[in-house]
Amino acid sequence: MKKLMVMLLALLPSLAMAAGGGNVHLDAANNDLSDKESLQRGARTFMNYCFGCHATQYQRYQRVAEDLDIPTDLMMDNLVFDENAKIGDLMTNAISEDYAAASFGAPAPDLTLVARVRGTDWLYTYLRSFYADPSRPFGVNNVVFPSVGMPHVLEELQGTPRQVFETRTIDGEEVQEFVGLESDGNGELSPGEYDAVVRDLVNFLEYSAEPMKLERQRLGLWVMGFIVIFFVLALLLKKEYWRDVH
Template sequence: MKKWIVMLFALLPSLAMAAGANVPLDAANNDLSDKASLQNGAKLFMNYCFGCHSTQYQRYGRVAQDLGIPDDLMKQNLIFDPAVKIGSLMENAIPDESAAKWFGAPPPDLTLVARVRGTDWLYTYLRSFYADPSRPFGVNNIVFPSVGMPHVLEELQGVPQPVYETHMVDGEEHRVVVGTQSDGRGELNQEEFDTAVRDLVNFLEYSGDPVKLERHALGWWVMAFLVIFTIVVVFLKKEYWRDVH
């Protein structure tokens, strides 16, 4: 009993963080069957996220196989360390001690982040950064206030500026950030950026459960078997008990 209580209290901080700032979340509308989306998400992750975050419970070869990427293309475009083999785990090269010194805490592994946070949270979070000169990295986040992470997708989005609303609290005006608007200097327009973020979140959802589609497909076969088995059992029961009744 004590073990379960300890586990529950250990999970409470994560659950609270997952709730974020109580901001309405946008639907990610992921599609794990879209291989092109997953491939683009993998490319975005390796180019913009992998420098700090690993997915250490995945292997390059398994990702290449699942996403339909030939091994040679995986090595050329998504494996940046020549010493890393296709069968290696996807671990970045930053020591935890150095990362903690630079960022205040080691950046978390993201293999299971979609399962912990939820895809809608990730999709909204990655599109909710805004310029804030008071923060160490010059940005803040609506979903995760006082975030300790830079806006790594700024090159694609441009510099997002905050959109404010004024609310009266105890007779005083308070400005609240309710949205963001890009300065238009990014490589992508808003629609393209939203699609890119969706692809990235799609890849992170796949990372957290690589066999999800197979599991769901197998589930339908299991349900069909149980239905057929139940019908057979009912008829068999009637046959056995026919003379008794």
């Protein structure tokens, strides 16, 4: 019974992150884990805009630098903001769970495995679905995750998105129907440039969730090839062994 309780408690963060969403259309992220430049840009965006609250505590700075072809000195000078951190340290941040809970209503979840929990399409759509909502504590809400508890940290890049409605007549009655989001144009990036930044960020988060994914897939092809060759040899051996019997 005690083991069962421990397993359930371990699942709670994933279950909490899986809450919310509803039947919202998800846009395809179309990530490419082989694109090192995209992963480097994604790492830069993550460290500058997300790492203040969200850690990736199951990663190490050194592993990220090696996998993404980032020189160690460049990594330490530009992507590691803790002056006491070493290149071999885990990627944890300074914010405590108590402070995060007091600030945001709940501790900011670790994002190492978020791409596996949520999916890349969900993340890509979510980060492009914030909109202004004065009723919320941080002045924003999210179409994909209603009543979201975090600010729109990429707002300076995107601008302030607002809901767009169209008036339609249904059964002789005029109703306001939500048709999408539109930025106020005050962001540093155009809509296309912002989408590219989000795609790079999601690409990095997908890498974080499984750094060995490409290697696993490559080895999988070799394993399948070996199985096919072994099967052919075994079949020929069987025929040779039973030839005189039949």
